[in-house]
Amino acid sequence: xxxxxxxxxxxxxxxxxxxxxxxxxxxxxxxxxxxxxxxxxxxxxxxxxxxxxxxxxxxxxxxxxxxxxxxxxxxxxxxxxxxxxxxxxxxxxxxxxxxxxxxxxxxxx
Amino acid sequence: xxxxxxxxxxxxxxxxxxxxxxxxxxxxxxxxxxxxxxxxxxxxxxxxxxxxxxxxxxxxxxxxxxxxxxxxxxxxxxxxxxxxxxxxxxxxxxxxxxxxxxxxxxxxxxxxxx
Numbered sequence: 001x002x003x004x005x006x007x008x009x010x011x012x013x014x015x016x017x018x019x020x021x022x023x024x025x026x027x028x029x030x031x032x033x034x035x036x037x038x039x040x041x042x043x044x045x046x047x048x049x050x051x052x053x054x055x056x057x058x059x060x061x062x063x064x065x066x067x068x069x070x071x072x073x074x075x076x077x078x079x080x081x082x083x084x085x086x087x088x089x090x091x092x093x094x095x096x097x098x099x100x101x102x103x104x105x106x107x108x109x
Numbered sequence: 110x111x112x113x114x115x116x117x118x119x120x121x122x123x124x125x126x127x128x129x130x131x132x133x134x135x136x137x138x139x140x141x142x143x144x145x146x147x148x149x150x151x152x153x154x155x156x157x158x159x160x161x162x163x164x165x166x167x168x169x170x171x172x173x174x175x176x177x178x179x180x181x182x183x184x185x186x187x188x189x190x191x192x193x194x195x196x197x198x199x200x201x202x203x204x205x206x207x208x209x210x211x212x213x214x215x216x217x218x219x220x221x222x223x
Contacts, residue, residue: 043214095165099152
């Protein structure tokens with residue numbers, strides 16, 4: 001599995017955009033990049049995933065660098081409910097999710 | 110609510126004992142995954158079942174075993190429990206076992222071994 005590097009923590013203000021970076025320089029050409037988040041006292045929750053092109057869904061956007069060695073999860077308007085640990089997970093031809101330490105996002109009111 | 114249910118929510122037991130954790134996947138999902146989350150190891154994949162058959166195995170101890178029943182619910186059995194087995198145990202499910210499909214996680218079972 002490709003190794004990932006994410007900031008330990010980030011802070012944001014409510015209703016402002018948040019950009020959560022992830023470095024995955026050892027990613028293989030067929031690995032997708034998945035993002036999950038874990039709210040306090042809950043199980044992980046799927047956010048978004050992509051391969052090469054930027055992706056959007058109702059929760060977030062995923063911007064993937066052209067060389068695919070990094071990606072950025074974008075929350076367009078952070079809310080208090082977005083406070084969570086965010087995990088960036090390169091995923092190849094296997095079934096498991098390999099979680100790193102993730103980024104703890106704090107959202108200030 | 111992910112649609113995945115886990116019971117019990119909390120479990121307190123003693124070293125050397127055996128416990129069973131139960132998971133019901135989302136309606137229609139054929140794959141079930143078990144993960145362990147501890148303070149020192151983080152979230153780790155234990156094992157996956159697909160339609161009753163073991164499909165993938167992670168860092169699951171020999172003292173731990175799992176199975177998936179014909180109705181697709183799954184059980185994780187932990188035996189000869191040690192203090193270090195205290196952790197959150199999550200079950201997840203997905204539709205059909207494709208590599209990139211979304212996994213939906215349950216609320217977890219918190220196990221405390223005294």
